[in-house]
Amino acid sequence: MAKTKRLLTLLIRLIALGATLAASIIMATSRETGSFFSVSYEAKYTDTPAFKYFVIANGVVSVYGFLVLFLPSESMLWRLVVALDAVFTMLLTSGISAALAIAYVGKKGNSQAGWLPICGQVPKYCDKVTGALASGFVGVITYNMLLLYSIHTLFNPLVHKA
Amino acid sequence: MAKTKRLLTLLIRLIALGATLAASIIMATSRETGSFFSVSYEAKYTDTPAFKYFVIANGVVSVYGFLVLFLPSESMLWRLVVALDAVFTMLLTSGISAALAIAYVGKKGNSQAGWLPICGQVPKYCDKVTGALASGFVGVITYNMLLLYSIHTLFNPLVHKA
Numbered sequence: 452m453a454k455t456k457r458l459l460t461l462l463i464r465l466i467a468l469g470a471t472l473a474a475s476i477i478m479a480t481s482r483e484t485g486s487f488f489s490v491s492y493e494a495k496y497t498d499t500p501a502f503k504y505f506v507i508a509n510g511v512v513s514v515y516g517f518l519v520l521f522l523p524s525e526s527m528l529w530r531l532v533v534a535l536d537a538v539f540t541m542l543l544t545s546g547i548s549a550a551l552a553i554a555y556v557g558k559k560g561n562s563q564a565g566w567l568p569i570c571g572q573v574p575k576y577c578d579k580v581t582g583a584l585a586s587g588f589v590g591v592i593t594y595n596m597l598l599l600y601s602i603h604t605l606f607n608p609l610v611h612k613a
Numbered sequence: 614m615a616k617t618k619r620l621l622t623l624l625i626r627l628i629a630l631g632a633t634l635a636a637s638i639i640m641a642t643s644r645e646t647g648s649f650f651s652v653s654y655e656a657k658y659t660d661t662p663a664f665k666y667f668v669i670a671n672g673v674v675s676v677y678g679f680l681v682l683f684l685p686s687e688s689m690l691w692r693l694v695v696a697l698d699a700v701f702t703m704l705l706t707s708g709i710s711a712a713l714a715i716a717y718v719g720k721k722g723n724s725q726a727g728w729l730p731i732c733g734q735v736p737k738y739c740d741k742v743t744g745a746l747a748s749g750f751v752g753v754i755t756y757n758m759l760l761l762y763s764i765h766t767l768f769n770p771l772v773h774k775a
Contacts, residue, residue: 602767
């Protein structure tokens with residue numbers, strides 16, 4: 452029983468690692484040269500602080516997720532991992548929220564502020580950003596599930612013998 | 614000792630409630646009529662989906678924070694409160710991240726995307742949004758502290774007798 456749970460948690464952590472790593476890489480490699488009022492320019496993630504933050508957040512959480520995989524199951528550090536999960540889940544949530552807010556303006560624009568949508572000029576860039584956000588979303592959901600599950604098991608000390 | 618901790622937690626929850634409530638109200642009442650290329654328009658929070666989300670997130674968490682104040686200290690529901698704290702802290706974190714990302718564009722603009730800063734046209738609106746974000750930041754920090762403290766106490770069942 453405890454072994455099945457451990458394997459399940461490991462599987463979820465692997466999915467989360469894959470998702471955050473993919474989100475970080477897809478966003479970091481998204482670039483397209485478009486023209487805007489006949490001025491040629493290259494759209495890339497470093498133009499937007501929110502996208503940079505997204506790449507950094509997902510990169511940092513990927514490193515953390517990778518290291519946790521090698522933690523022996525008897526280690527006392529697992530208790531610290533719940534608190535670390537909470538902190539890194541916050542970081543991921545924050546990163547995707549900021550990136551989503553900016554991506555929404557890029558897609559729809561904001562007529563009151565006079566900000567025009569840019570997806571018409573650089574459609575492939577927009578598609579890649581959308582892909583990165585979707586992957587990041589999977590990462591956020593899995594980390595939130597892990598966190599709530601950890602909090603749940605902590606309530607019952609008999610269950611928490613993994 | 615347990616009583617001091619209970620009072621301290623109550624105090625922190627009151628601060629968090631005040632901060633989220635203030636953030637929600639300041640953002641919701643922020644509006645200013647400015648002119649943009651001689652076209653008069655009114656800047657208000659409903660123009661920006663991220664600011665609407667910020668108001669809703671802070672409003673919802675305020676209601677939750679208010680209700681929790683009336684939970685009797687012997688209640689078994691306190692165990693559920695840790696999980697609810699985690700969920701609502703995520704909501705707050707997400708709300709302020711999205712609002713900050715947009716507010717940054719409003720303040721600095723984004724030259725690559727051709728989005729101009731709007732704070733020059735509506736300085737008072739910008740000041741109010743900044744105030745709301747500062748207040749929201751206090752709320753996010755206090756809720757994160759509460760969550761990490763709850764996770765910390767859960768590790769030691771002897772401490773968790775509040």
